[in-house]
Amino acid sequence: MRAVLQRVSSASVTAHVDSEPKITGKIERGLVVLLGVTHADTEADADALVDKIIHLRIFSDENGKMNRGLIDVKGALLVVSQFTLYGDSRKGRRPSFDLAAPAATARALYERFVATARARSVPVETGVFQAHMEVSLVNDGPVTLILETSESAR
Numbered sequence: 533m534r535a536v537l538q539r540v541s542s543a544s545v546t547a548h549v550d551s552e553p554k555i556t557g558k559i560e561r562g563l564v565v566l567l568g569v570t571h572a573d574t575e576a577d578a579d580a581l582v583d584k585i586i587h588l589r590i591f592s593d594e595n596g597k598m599n600r601g602l603i604d605v606k607g608a609l610l611v612v613s614q615f616t617l618y619g620d621s622r623k624g625r626r627p628s629f630d631l632a633a634p635a636a637t638a639r640a641l642y643e644r645f646v647a648t649a650r651a652r653s654v655p656v657e658t659g660v661f662q663a664h665m666e667v668s669l670v671n672d673g674p675v676t677l678i679l680e681t682s683e684s685a686r
Contacts, residue, residue, distance in 0.1 A: 533573045533581050533641070533681045534617045536566040539590055543610045543669035547660035556665075557657030562607035564669050567645060568617030569638040570631050570682070577681040578644040585609070586654055590675055598675075608655035612667055613642045635662060 544558040565585065586602045586609075593599040602609070615638060619627035632638065639661050649656045659665045 533570070533577050533645075534568040535581060535585065535679045536614075536617065537585060537588075537590075537675075537677045537679065538564045538566075538669060539672045539675035540564050540610075540669045541672045543667065545610060545612055545657070545659040546666045546668075547663040548665070549660055549663055553666075556660055557610050557612075559608040559610045559655070559657050561605065561672075562655075563602060563609055564667065565609055565611045566614040566617060566667075567611055567642060568614050569633040569641045570618050571633050571637070572682055573633060573637075573641055575641065575644050578641050579648050581679065581681050582645055582648040582652065584679060586649065586652055588677075588679075590677065602654065603652075608657065609649055610657045610659075610667075610669075611642070611646055611649070612659040612665060613638065613661050 542560050543564045544555055546553050547556045589601050590598050591600040591605045615632040618631040619629055620631060621627040642661060646656055646658055
């Protein structure tokens with residue numbers, strides 16, 4: 533799994549379902565997680581990635597040092613599926629998405645990721661899987677990190 537994290541002071545996602553735009557997720561302080569799934573990913577990868585993200589010390593403490601995790605600051609997650617994180621543009625001018633997992637596999641692991649985060653008592657908002665979406669955010673810092681669970685997709 534590949535996740536792009538952005539520390540935010542606020543964020544929302546609008547999904548276009550039946551050609552009608554609808555805000556499907558909105559958070560204040562927390563993290564936007566753009567989540568991509570590849571063929572080799574497992575439920576264990578999803579669980580491990582959730583635990584890494586919610587405990588990653590990227591929020592400031594009282595001294596302004598990145599010393600607190602999402603759990604510590606009672607932040608929320610806005611999780612958006614994004615198969616394009618596995619786009620390979622090394623050849624040609626059109627990215628190949630062969631490394632992205634098939635939709636059914638990706639959906640199951642995306643849903644597992646969300647369920648695991650909720651089971652850890654983290655407030656979670658989401659986009660709509662396979663929908664066209666618009667993500668709006670105020671990046672706090674800015675702080676943006678990329679996390680991966682396996683070497684197989686590199």
